[in-house]
Amino acid sequence: MKRILVTGALGQIGSELVVKLRELYGEEAVLATDIRSNSSEAAQSGPFRLLDVTAADAVFEAAKDHRADTIIHLAALLSATAEARPLLAWQLNMGGLVNALEAARALGCQFFTPSSIAAFGAGTPKVGTPQDTLQRPLTMYGVNKVSGELLCDYYFAKYGLDTRGIRFPGLISHSAPPGGGTTDYAVDMYVEAVRQGAYTSYIAKGTFLDMMYMPDAIRAVVQLMEADASRLKHRNAFNVTAMSVDPEAIAASIRRHIPHFELDYDVDPVRQSIADEWPDAIDATAAAEEWGFRAEYDLERMTADMLAKLEEKRRPDQKIS
Known part of the structure; x- marks a missing residue:
C-alpha cells in the first residue's frame, strides 16, 4: 500500500485505521472520506473529502484524484441499525460496495472490505465455527456481508482484482x-x-x-493487506478472533x-x-496459517x-x- 483511499473513515474502524495508516505510509498518502466531517484526528490529520459511496462517479473521482493504489471500503450501516432500516442498508452496504469495487477495477487498486461474524446464521456451528461452513443469516446486515464476500470473490475470479477481507468479531x-x-x-x-x-x-x-480489541483489528488489516498474495487461499473472509x-x-x-x-x-x-x-x-486457523494472524x-x-x-x-x- 502506498496511496490509500478509505471510505467510512470516521466510523469505529476507520477513525483508528486512518491514523495508523498515516503513521505507516505518510499523512498525504491516505485520503480519508466520509459522508460527514468532524474534528477527529482522522478527519484533521491529513487529506479529507466528503463522499457519498452510493454515488458511483464520486467514488471513482475520489480514488482517481488521489491516485490511489489501494481502496479500503468501510462505509456501511451496522447490524442493529441495518435491521431497523433494511432497504437503506441494502442500498448503502451493497450499492456502496459495488461502486468501490468498480472504482478499484477501473484503476487497478488493491481492495479491502470487512466482513463480520454476522455472515453466519442459526445453522452455522456455534463453537469452533469453521472458516468454510454454512452461511444462512436471517438479518439484513448478515445477508449484506455474505453477499459482499461472494461479490469480492467474483471480482477476484472474474477480473483478477486483488480483493482481501476479514470477518471481524x-x-x-x-x-x-x-x-x-x-x-x-x-x-x-x-x-x-x-x-x-x-x-x-x-x-x-x-x-x-x-x-477483539481495536488495536488487534487495525494490525490485522495492515498485516493482511501486506501479506504475500500467493499464500492467500480464502482472501475475502478470514475468520479472526x-x-x-x-x-x-x-x-x-x-x-x-x-x-x-x-x-x-x-x-x-x-x-x-x-x-x-x-x-x-470461531476458528481463526486459516488466518494464522495464511498470513500469520495472532491477537x-x-x-x-x-x-x-x-x-x-x-x-x-x-x-x-x-x-x-
Missing part, C-alpha cells in the same frame, strides 16, 4: 462511539463503568460472542479494577435475536487498557476510583 474501542452494532454493548459497558460504575446490558447473561466472552465475563474483568461495578439486564429482543444467530467462538490482547489486557484510556478522557474530578 465484535470490536471494542475507546476512540469512537458505538455505531449501531449488536456487540456495542461491550463498549458501552466499559464507558458506563468509568462514568457511573454501573451498566444495564441489552444482551442476555450467558450470550457468548467473539470479541481474540476472545469469546459474555457480559458476565466482561463485568468480572472490570471489577478487578472497579470493584463496585454493577451489571444489570434489560434485554432488547431485536438485538438479542441477532446475537443468538452468531457463533459463540495480542486477551480480555484482561484489553480491560486494563480500555479503562485506563477512558479515564484519561475524563476530567480529574469525575474519575472513578
Whole structure:
C-alpha cells in the first residue's frame, strides 16, 4: 500500500485505521472520506473529502484524484441499525460496495472490505465455527456481508482484482462511539463503568460472542493487506478472533479494577435475536496459517487498557476510583 483511499473513515474502524495508516505510509498518502466531517484526528490529520459511496462517479473521482493504489471500503450501516432500516442498508452496504469495487477495477487498486461474524446464521456451528461452513443469516446486515464476500470473490475470479477481507468479531474501542452494532454493548459497558460504575446490558447473561480489541483489528488489516498474495487461499473472509466472552465475563474483568461495578439486564429482543444467530467462538486457523494472524490482547489486557484510556478522557474530578 502506498496511496490509500478509505471510505467510512470516521466510523469505529476507520477513525483508528486512518491514523495508523498515516503513521505507516505518510499523512498525504491516505485520503480519508466520509459522508460527514468532524474534528477527529482522522478527519484533521491529513487529506479529507466528503463522499457519498452510493454515488458511483464520486467514488471513482475520489480514488482517481488521489491516485490511489489501494481502496479500503468501510462505509456501511451496522447490524442493529441495518435491521431497523433494511432497504437503506441494502442500498448503502451493497450499492456502496459495488461502486468501490468498480472504482478499484477501473484503476487497478488493491481492495479491502470487512466482513463480520454476522455472515453466519442459526445453522452455522456455534463453537469452533469453521472458516468454510454454512452461511444462512436471517438479518439484513448478515445477508449484506455474505453477499459482499461472494461479490469480492467474483471480482477476484472474474477480473483478477486483488480483493482481501476479514470477518471481524465484535470490536471494542475507546476512540469512537458505538455505531449501531449488536456487540456495542461491550463498549458501552466499559464507558458506563468509568462514568457511573454501573451498566444495564441489552444482551442476555450467558450470550457468548467473539470479541477483539481495536488495536488487534487495525494490525490485522495492515498485516493482511501486506501479506504475500500467493499464500492467500480464502482472501475475502478470514475468520479472526481474540476472545469469546459474555457480559458476565466482561463485568468480572472490570471489577478487578472497579470493584463496585454493577451489571444489570434489560434485554432488547431485536438485538438479542441477532446475537443468538452468531457463533459463540470461531476458528481463526486459516488466518494464522495464511498470513500469520495472532491477537495480542486477551480480555484482561484489553480491560486494563480500555479503562485506563477512558479515564484519561475524563476530567480529574469525575474519575472513578
